[in-house]
Amino acid sequence: MTKRKYNYLPFLLVAPAILMLISITIFPLMWSFFTSLKKMSLLDLMTHGGRYIGFKNYLYMPHDPLFWNAIKNSIIFVGISVIGQVTMGVILASFLHSKLMRFSGLYRAIFLIPWIASSVIVAYSWIYIFDTNLGFLPTLSANSRILQLLGLARRDWLTNSSIVIYVLSFINIWKGTAFSVLMESAGFQSIPDSLYEAAEVDGATAFERFYLITLPLLKPFILINLIMTTMITFNVYDLILVITSGGPAHASEVLSLFTYNTGFSKGELGYASALSIILLLINLTITSLYLIFFRQKEEAV
Amino acid sequence: MMNRNFKIYLGVGLMALYCLFPIYFLVLYSFEPSEAAYHSPPVFYPIAFTFSNYTGVFKSIPLARYALNSIIVATSATFLTLLFGSMAAYGVSVLKFRGRDLFLNSLILLGFFPAATMIFPIYKMFSDINLLNNYLALILPYTVGGLPLTTWVMATYFENIPKDLLDAASVDGLSIGGTYAKIMIPLSLPALSTVAILDFIAFWNEFIYALTFMPDSNMRTVTVGISLISGRFTYQYPWGQIIAAALMVTIPLVIMVFVAQEKIISGLTAGAVKG
Known part of the structure; x- marks a missing residue:
């Protein structure tokens, strides 16, 4: 009796999670794929309209200048954000890890604030700094010699x-730095203090200690951080939606925002679905890289 | 030695300034009349202190109602995520079954499904089954969004609970369900509370789903409600009220994180780095 219980119970425990994932992820995804093969507008959604046009939506993509524009913007946005966030993360975590540092808990909490605040609030904070009519920088620019x-x-x-x-990338770095600080803090904690003490005895300078001890041992954490931040940043668009909606004239439209705007602003649901499938494929590629990297690390251990 | 100490404090001080600088303007202008934002040169310090933005925003928008919506949605979704996530994690980690690696790996893949991909089909599905403007229209997708990280962190945590304890429980005649409720859950309270805070913050702040799946103005969550406050023209926007409201709905989260930051950091890094 107990033996049979043991066999089906794990499935019973996992069942709610799997059921939710199938009904709210897998099932909708199939609908997206079928819609991507249709010419369909937002109005057709209610009438179950639209007609099949095969892979024409996908074939149109390479000829769409706005698609390439979005790809270009995504590469700039992700590239700058990721490099900026990871660099800031390493620098800040090294400060926080320093033995001389007191109240590091309080500082860590301060660094977390940009990350806790919702994108809407982050957006407003920076609108107050950059907006043409409202912003602190533009209003100051007429009177300030330094600026x-x-x-x-x-x-x-x-x-x-x-x-x-570039301005939006900077804002995104500000919001995302905290995550990198957390990851790199874990990295610093994994480095044994005895290494530094030995180096100090050998008369190594602070720069040598950083370059020869910290950086090599931190490398796996930096790599994971790079991949995870890439995955997260690639899907950021709420921040951009609130600040510029992708404008002026698509100049800040990244791929995920382009997908959203194509569906909900232009109402081209078929093409938007095709874009969303491409977006997913790019995401799956990056995630697979992450998983492969993890497996190698486990084998190395 | 003194010199080095000073450099580190200077560095950290500059960093703290960088993190708090934009927020300082929010706080400052939330206590000023709306025109203060248009002062030239800009104002760095309070000139005309007023609470009118904080009181006025309750008259401009049903902020209390929005807050209630957010509380209902974020709390329910957090509860469901923790329940389903910890159940699945228990199933995966303690009772080894075939296909568990496949399950855990697909969870990570699903965890990074972009919202921009899921938003059209979920919108279509909810409009078909009349679920738009229903709390469930946010609770269900949020729960699904929170499950991967929650399950992953909890599974890692459960695997570190000593096997002897579980053997003792089964000798004492405790069923699997009893072990889950009486041993696993109480023992994993630290991990559970960490994920609970992280999930709650994510759900409270979520913007795109809340904007799309709740078109009725009474059903808005706080983030959406605040972003949609508007005047007739941009320069008539009640900026003071917008930011007063934005600050009010963020302060509870900040307090939560200040209290629990040590736990959050260990919980997050355990999930992300140890994998």
Whole structure:
């Protein structure tokens, strides 16, 4: 009796999770795939309309300048964000890990604030700094010699199509740094203090200690951090949606926001679904890299 | 030695300034009349202290109602995520069954399904079964979104619980369900509370689903409600009220994290790094 219980119970325990995942992930995904083979508008959604056009939505993609524009923006946004966040994460975590540092708990909590705050609040914070009419930087730019000398005296941070994506990347670095600090803090904690003490006895400088001990031992944490931040940043679009909605003239439209706008603003549901499938495939590729990396690490251990 | 100490404090001080600088403006302008934001040169310190934004926003939008919506959605979704996630983690880690590796790996893959991919089909499904504007329209997708991380962290935690304890429990005649309820759950309270806080924050802050699946203005969550406050023209936006509301709904989260930051850090890194 107890033996038979043992056999089906694990499945019973896992069942609710699996059922939810199938009904709210797998099942909708199948609908997305079938819709991506249709020409279908948002209005057709209610009438179950739309007609099959095969893979035409996918074939159109390479000829769509807005698609390539979104890819380009995504690469800039993800590239700058990831490099910025991981660098800031390593620097901040090294400060926090320092033995001389007191109250590091309080500081860590301060660093977490940008990460706890919702994208909407982060968006408003930075609108207050960059917005043409409202922003602190634009209003200050007329009177401040320092800003003028630094070349920061401009009013069009969010409305100039050639810089807006860099401004948004900077804002995203600000929001995401905390996550990197957490990951790298774990990394620093894994390095035994005895190594540093030995190096100090040998007369190594602070730079040598960082370059020869910290960096090599931190490498696996930096790598995981790079991959995870890439995965997360690639799917960020709520922040951009609130600040610029992808504008001016698509200049800050990343791939996930382009997908969203194609579906809900332009109402081209068929094409948007095709885009969303491509978006998913890119995500699955990055996630697989992450899993492969993990497996190698486990085998190495 | 003194010199090095000073450098580190300077470094950390600058970093703290970098983290708090934008928030400082929010707090400052939330206590100023709306026109203060348009002062030129800008205001760095309080000039006309007022609470009117904090009281006024309750008249402009049903903020209390939005907060109630957010509380209902985030609490229910957190509860369901913890329940289903810990059950699945228990199934996976203690009772080894065939296909567990497949299950855990697919969980990670599902965990990174982009919201932009899921939003159209879920919208379509909920509109077909009349679930839009229902609390479930957010509770269900949030739960699914929270399950991967929750299950992953809990499974790691459960695997570290000594086997002897479970053997003793079964000798004492405790059923599998009894072991789960009377031993596993109480023992894993630290891990559970960490994931609970992380899930709650994520659900409370979520924006895109809440904006899309709750078109009725009475069903908005706080984040969406605040983002949709507007005047007739941009320059008439009640900026002071918007940020006062934004601060009010963030403060509970900040307090939560200040109290539990040590736990959150260990919980997160256990899930992400040890895998």
